[in-house]
Amino acid sequence: MTKLVAITTCPTGVAHTYMAAEALEETAKDKGYEIKVETQGASGPENELNKQDISQADVVIIAAGKSVNKDRFVGKRVYEVGVEEAIKDPEKVISDAFDRAVFLDPNGQSTNAGRSAKNSVQGIYKHLMTGVSFMIPVIVAGGILLAISFLWGLNSADPKDPSYNAIAAALNAIGGGDGALGLMVPVLAAGIGYSIGGVPAITSGLMSGWVAKSIGAGFLGGMVGGFLAGYVTLYLINYIKIPKKLDSIKFVLIIPVLSVAIVGLLMTFVIGIPIEHLMKWISGWLGTMGTGNKLLLGIITGSMMAFDMGGPLNKSIFAFSMIAFDAGNFVPFAAVMAGGVTPPLAIALSTVIFKNKYTAEERESGKAAWVLGAVNITEGAIPFAVADPLRVIPCIMIGSSVASTLSLIFNCACRIPHGGLIAPLIPNVVDHPVLWVVSIICGTIVGAILLGIVKKTKTETEASAKTSTQLNPLDMMKG
């Protein structure tokens, strides 16, 4: 059941406080919502909200004629109005609360400097986790459908291939890069944006993720885009003042157009152009390196594959190996694919061995990561990397480097440009297939153990069931 909590207060604390409480309570009951209202009147707080009330609440309404301490609500969606609005039109206040409540940003909320630094780190973490929880279903659905399409054969989506199958082609389109997996980065950015700026930031969040994808910035670009979208939208909401009568225009016209324009232009020019130059520079640099030094090439291949999983480094090393591939040298590509398969597998293994380092939700998506890794969908590792980038990315870079380097040392080669662990099952596609799989197993074990060492143990509340950042998507439909 939808639950609201509210605080009402006014300067005198005798009349408006209670009228607002009554109005909100009656209206919420009429609508079938559960509500608890704390009144902060002249005789002190009554019907005080406890921790459980607050954690169960979908949205917090603060109807006040004076300032209210909001520390209790950090991390909740909070909607603030004047106390008189709750009295005059409680229905509108409640429906607006669902539409416009914004996550209470701990920045600037607390006056204690030390605490606020800690809170802002927690705030960033919370936004990332919200993005991850938006993204996981998209990756799992897309990845699994794409993996299923391979049951008909790795090329079954290609009409010119003898194994072509219409259903496989459809699943490939629905699940793959032009379908669900293609939506992964936009949805990540939308989730981060939503966490910061509420529902209005979803528009610019989706768009910033889409631009991140089209400029080749990958999920790291999407993370940047999500934060940009969230804070730009939040800023616009707070600083654009227009007459009340035009309020609806603000949210259907002004905020969407401005936020999408500002965030989109920033992404295209400030993020996009440097990435374009970076990729040119990297491909030039890779060209001069050659393929002679197997140890160096292995480390570079694995690190670049795992660093941004679909971003500029990943794309550059993939393109580099495809040049060799087209020229008939299939060895570098085997190393690339080993480095691409390893991250999700290392994480999946790590969630099994080190259960206390992961939330219940992460352990569940670890199961999907096995399948995604096996079919070379490196994206299976992205939710874990987003949630804890500074620890996860280095570990999987090392794991992939081990896999890629061993693959080069064993002189493995791969004659098809995709397929993951399915490729060695096909006759005459992979040279030294057993050694190639051994390379991946070694990289997986190394990565998993490193993750177990560097990741922090989850506290009981974090590890159990759902975190408070878990969002019920239905919340967003209400109002």
Place this chain on the structure above:
Amino acid sequence: MTNVIDQKRVFINRDFQTRGEAIDFLVENLVEENIVSDRKTFLSALQDREIEVSTYIGHYVAIPHAMSSVVSEPTVSVLRLSKDIDYNADGDQVHLIFMLAIPESGGKEHLAILSRLARKLMHKEIRAKLENSKTEKEIVDTLTS
């Protein structure tokens, strides 16, 4: 001890032209009853409160109120006008006025009575009853029931 809500402070079908006249009348009555010791101080306290946020609460109802050291007992005065008056700059029309006078050291019980009254006014049925009450006693009964 004075009742918070009392027939003595309920006035029905009185005619005033402005908010100022109506409020003056109610305050004057409290001064006569020795509930408010200083007329000017209490009026300016009401005015200050009004400036912070209009005490118009919609549905033709206003509840001017103030907390002041010149108030000895918490009371509510009720005024039902024979015709609506302009209550504020927004042009809100008011037909029922509930004026709350609150002493600075308001006892909890009295404050609770006032806040229960405030809650009651949010209910349509209560407001309709107050509109249709024929006697002062009916109004008191509605507010205290």
